[in-house]
Amino acid sequence: MKVLITGGSGLLGQYLNIFLSKENEILTIFNKHIGNCKEYKSAQLDIRDYEGLRKVFKSFNPELVLHTAAISDTIINSTVSTKDVYDINVKSTESIANLCKEFNAKMIYTSTDLVYAGYRGSYLREDAKLIPVSLYAETKLMGELKIQQTFDNYIILRTALLFGFGLNHSTCHFQFLFEQLTKNIPVKVFIDQFRSPISLLEAARLITELIKKDIKKEVINFGGPERVSRYELAERLCDIKGFNKNLLVKIKLDDVPQLPKVEDVSLNIDKMKSFDLEPKSLNEMIKEVLEKTY
Numbered sequence: 001m002k003v004l005i006t007g008g009s010g011l012l013g014q015y016l017n018i019f020l021s022k023e024n025e026i027l028t029i030f031n032k033h034i035g036n037c038k039e040y041k042s043a044q045l046d047i048r049d050y051e052g053l054r055k056v057f058k059s060f061n062p063e064l065v066l067h068t069a070a071i072s073d074t075i076i077n078s079t080v081s082t083k084d085v086y087d088i089n090v091k092s093t094e095s096i097a098n099l100c101k102e103f104n105a106k107m108i109y110t111s112t113d114l115v116y117a118g119y120r121g122s123y124l125r126e127d128a129k130l131i132p133v134s135l136y137a138e139t140k141l142m143g144e145l146k147i148q149q150t151f152d153n154y155i156i157l158r159t160a161l162l163f164g165f166g167l168n169h170s171t172c173h174f175q176f177l178f179e180q181l182t183k184n185i186p187v188k189v190f191i192d193q194f195r196s197p198i199s200l201l202e203a204a205r206l207i208t209e210l211i212k213k214d215i216k217k218e219v220i221n222f223g224g225p226e227r228v229s230r231y232e233l234a235e236r237l238c239d240i241k242g243f244n245k246n247l248l249v250k251i252k253l254d255d256v257p258q259l260p261k262v263e264d265v266s267l268n269i270d271k272m273k274s275f276d277l278e279p280k281s282l283n284e285m286i287k288e289v290l291e292k293t294y
Helices: 013-020 035-039 050-060 082-102 135-150 173-182 200-210 230-241 270-274 282-291
Strands: 002-006 025-030 042-044 064-067 106-112 154-159 187-190 218-222 248-251
Touching (some): 002 013, 002 050, 082 106, 082 135, 154 200, 230 282
Parallel strands (some): 002 025, 002 064, 106 154
């Protein structure tokens, strides 16, 4: 299959490059950082450049577009404007959806579990109440709506907390946690935010399986099978790697006032599993992350 990947040098994108290139012809798009895109057929492009996007679609003619590019910071950097976030997360998503429709390509869009109301309970289904409380989550939900208004050949993945080791320049909190614990440095971890974490490796593997299936016009919760707090995730890492749990410093969301408060967006993944997409257990995913290097 001919697969176009946006955000190809991102946290998930670089793993998608590795997994999808094994059985497909990929073209991976990056903006500022090349990452491992240099090892594959790639293009440097700001996805706000509609004409540039159109040229890529016309020359490559993808059958599938995996749209992972976004400004994903929950607390937006002061160097990034609200307009930048809107243009990249919403307008560019709409542009890509329109191009997918024009060139008859399926679109898989990585949204976020943070679109849900974080106070409505555990194991939320896809029809649960949507109240995004950060600009990032709000614009990702707007992106979902733009796609749904454009055409029906899409899959929207409401992606849970991704963990693992970023490649090249990319990184995430799990990696920071691992590095601090390796150096015997205390690290602060939330005890009152609950998610359904899924490893970068497992996410890339399951998306590789997903693209082979005849599915469209679906919104799917995309995460791991277990509801844990960030603190519990850190405890699991300590148990498996033998780190000192006394280095874990318990904090609450209220201790970081500038952080949008999302208490529980743990996911019910029954729909995901109904498509034979069965994630590994959390402990298995952590062990795999610690064993695998690329």
